[in-house]
Amino acid sequence: MGLIVQKFGGSSVADADRIRNVARIITETYRRGHNVVAVLSAQGDTTDDLISKAKEINPHASKREMDMLLSTGEQISCSLCAMAIEAMGYSVVSLTGWQAGVQSNSSYGNARIKRVVTERILTELDKRSIVIVTGFQGINKYGDITTLGRGGSDTSAVALAASLHADLCQIYTDVDGVYTADPRLVPEAHKLEEITFDEMLELATLGAQVLHNRSVEMAKRYNVNLEVLSSFSGNPGTKVKEVVKIMEKSHVSGIAKDKNVARLALVGLADEPGIAFRIFSLLAKEKINVDIILQSIGRGDTKDISFTVAKSDTGEATRLLEENRDYIGFDHIDVNDNIAKISIVGAGMINNPGVAATMFEALFNAGINIHMISTSEIKVSVLVDLEDADRAVQVVHKKFFDEIEMQSAI
Amino acid sequence: MGLIVQKFGGSSVADADRIRNVARIITETYRRGHNVVAVLSAQGDTTDDLISKAKEINPHASKREMDMLLSTGEQISCSLCAMAIEAMGYSVVSLTGWQAGVQSNSSYGNARIKRVVTERILTELDKRSIVIVTGFQGINKYGDITTLGRGGSDTSAVALAASLHADLCQIYTDVDGVYTADPRLVPEAHKLEEITFDEMLELATLGAQVLHNRSVEMAKRYNVNLEVLSSFSGNPGTKVKEVVKIMEKSHVSGIAKDKNVARLALVGLADEPGIAFRIFSLLAKEKINVDIILQSIGRGDTKDISFTVAKSDTGEATRLLEENRDYIGFDHIDVNDNIAKISIVGAGMINNPGVAATMFEALFNAGINIHMISTSEIKVSVLVDLEDADRAVQVVHKKFFDEIEMQSAI
Missing domain, CATH: 3.40.1160.10 (Acetylglutamate kinase-like)
Known part of the structure; x- marks a missing residue:
């Protein structure tokens, strides 16, 4: 009992x-x-x-x-x-x-x-x-x-x-549990039996609206075994725990899409130390979260810095930066909110350097252009055009799950 | 303040x-x-x-x-x-x-x-x-x-x-306050400036749905000055207190009508001690409240006992008494729920023995038959046929208020 x-x-x-x-x-x-x-x-x-x-x-x-x-x-x-x-x-x-x-x-x-x-x-x-x-x-x-x-x-x-x-x-x-991708988008997506807290956290943050983020953080901290399941189907769900027992065939647990993202680029910054600090401390003071940051290599005496924020923060961030144009020193701001972030998440990724490359290959083969890249120990995120987003999820899912399943069927 | x-x-x-x-x-x-x-x-x-x-x-x-x-x-x-x-x-x-x-x-x-x-x-x-x-x-x-x-x-x-x-x-x-009678029934009814707790209690019990009874009892016990007034009109209301300052012209404060009443009569009871105890302890055990009780004078070896209960208790009371017919010993039960209780309430009544007589006179002049009578220190209640109830309130109100007002106008 x-x-x-x-x-x-x-x-x-x-x-x-x-x-x-x-x-x-x-x-x-x-x-x-x-x-x-x-x-x-x-x-x-x-x-x-x-x-x-x-x-x-x-x-x-x-x-x-x-x-x-x-x-x-x-x-x-x-x-x-x-x-x-x-x-x-x-x-x-x-x-x-x-x-x-x-x-x-x-x-x-x-x-x-x-x-x-x-x-x-x-x-x-x-x-x-x-x-x-x-x-x-x-x-x-x-x-x-x-x-x-x-x-x-x-x-x-x-x-x-x-x-x-x-x-x-x-x-x-x-929903029945946690899937390798949104089943409405990728009909071949399959339900995970188990997933680690860290993977779940990355998926939750990245827009797979299954579990509230704070609850996963707390479950991880106090090592509470979670299970996500449907009150309608009666099927077994997905277990979320510290270490998963079953080694998944794939190093990737799931693929997530986040459309609530915009990219800001500050063009023509002086190529000197302290610029990045000025920009991001300003944004932090106003509680604007910045996700992917990319700094171009200096050309002559200027450089560019691009970063992403939540779409709803775009106006506030732009206003703030424009107000501090002299303090920061830039030529102009370029805003693109017609983009989406596609991420693959998996605890096995860290020991498998080929995972990111496999993702880029799938996108390249589908002719999908990558604007920015960000990686962590258990995640690879890329920015793509909004119109390519759904297709990106599908081809990446196919690459990681269908092909591997075919292999194991041979 | x-x-x-x-x-x-x-x-x-x-x-x-x-x-x-x-x-x-x-x-x-x-x-x-x-x-x-x-x-x-x-x-x-x-x-x-x-x-x-x-x-x-x-x-x-x-x-x-x-x-x-x-x-x-x-x-x-x-x-x-x-x-x-x-x-x-x-x-x-x-x-x-x-x-x-x-x-x-x-x-x-x-x-x-x-x-x-x-x-x-x-x-x-x-x-x-x-x-x-x-x-x-x-x-x-x-x-x-x-x-x-x-x-x-x-x-x-x-x-x-x-x-x-x-x-x-x-x-x-x-509503604007406490009236001498229901203004929908008696257009001449006027609002009382003040009323005592006891009078208010009698009026509340008797069906003038202005204040919850328990609240008046509590106000009396802790001597809380009450005022009943309308949230819509902005007019001054009626003050409810222990002793009213202004001596009302009339000894009667208000007239109430209660249609939620039925009369039960147990006919053919043995004319011996203990019968009334058997009847009313039975009803009390089932939490059926009894109001007016009237016992006929014995004729030969039998007598009758009549009493009123809330209309909603009629079925339960009848069932209970029929089940105990042998224990109580009666010939039959006569039920009349086509009646209403009309009451006059006033703290001045106790020192003014003519009040009850004035009420009966008004009803007699209007040809309204009285079935039962009950009196307390500050109240006189009568049972009349339901069809006479509204007219009874009107003629009694006229007797106590209009005629007195005319007097003071002379």
Whole structure:
């Protein structure tokens, strides 16, 4: 008998039928002899509906009052789910974030969990009750309700799993698990049985919207075994853990596409030390994240620096740099937001120097131009034109997965 | 500068415009130099909507989970109202029942407030913040959310006013105050400037749905000055207090009609001691409230006992008595639910024996038959046929108010 934390997202509890479905999954786990703590998000569009209610009254409402408002969404879904489980004849109790002891800092709207005081949950588990906990929320030291920001329910689930030393933390979503690429884009993409935390982190950051990044970081830090699976299909999902047992045939775990990216190029910079520092400390001060950076080799007395930012930061970054044109000293800014970032991720990559080359080869063969390249120990990213992005994912996936599968079939 | 507790019901906060209106009332009171604690109900039909959501999932959900669900309604209206007040530029904070320190017993769905730990509210008032508190809810010793039952927001407001030693507790509703009779029925009915707690209690019990009974009892016990007024009109309302200063011209404060009543008659009982005890202890055990009781004088060896119950209890009471026919010993039960109770209420009545006679005279002149009579120190109630009920209220009101006004006009 173990303890399993299960998290269900908003689409999994969107209506009465789906809540009953979630209640079935929870009680089946319980009937197999496990203790179950389930973490639920708000139903479907509840959070968005509450936000528009607030906007009608005050478009600039304080985050403290927004959290007071939004936290009701999970309280509703959790009590309804508890009622569904009661109807099936099981002992169950629903708890809000503060009742479950989820203590956070005071960053209303985007709070961080500091600790979980598990007394109340443990008392209920001792009684062999199923425990339903509101995701996405906590309580700060003033006794005020906080929310963890979008996707925070994943983090709630992992924090509870870590604090309760759960044997497994299952994240139920509307997809079957983690795929080698987006199945809508690459029909041949296959589901991974296992993936490491680091790979998952790279994939999450790079736009494979399966797991909330903070939850993966926390799972890695506290070594919480995760599983991503669907609340609709009943199929086994993808396990996320520190070290994967099965050596995948490929050194690449997955391929991700990120369209939320723009490239800025500062042209005609003086070829002297300290220029890069000026540029990126300026951007850092305004909390603009910079991803790939490329500095041209100086030609005569000038050089260029290119870098990528999130598409939504483009205007702010450009304004900031223009305001400091004299301080930095450049000729002009060139902006290109008609691009996408394609990345391959895999823990096996570091010991296999041919992986990057294989990727470039696939893109070259398809006539896709590469603007910039960035590599880390477990990732290779390239910038390509937006119109080439989907094709890039397909040819790279074909190169790494289909050809290898064909080989093993021979 | 004083402290004023203001309570706003569900219709007063039903939509964004009405919430802004409530925010205006609160901030105007604040601008006059007062500290303000406002207690809000859930918006319009929110509570009913939540109940039907629950029923869809589990028609027999536990009261503990129902309270978890229903308490979200006030949390939503309170945070929205706080946002409206923020938009007007005032310092404000919304608090749930547990944040406001409203501690109750554990009768989920119908909890009683045990005490209010006022630290948090006082801290906020010290900062000159307006405090918005969710009505209708508290927290029990297990840290679980409880609700106080329908109309419980009035009780929340009075409990807070008592604990905070507020100078005044204003109950804002959709009527202007307490009237001498239902103005929809008696156009000449006039608003009372003042009324005593006891009179208000009798009127509330008797179906003048202005104030929740428990709230009046609590106000009387802790001597909290109440005022009933409209959130829409801006007119002065009715003050409810221990002793009224102005001696009303009439000894009667108001006239109430209660249609939720049925008369049961047990015919052919043995004329011996202990019969009444058997009947009413049976009903009490099943928590069926009995109001007027009338026992006929014995004729030969049998007698009859008639009494009234709430119309909704008729079936249950009849079943119970039929099951115990041998134990009680009666010939048959006669049920009449085509009746209504008309009552006059007034603290001055006790010293004025002519009041009851004046009422009977008015009814006699109008040809209205009286089935049963019941009197207390400040009340006279009669049972009449349902079809005569509205006319009875009108002629009695005319007798007590119009004729006296004419006298004073002479």
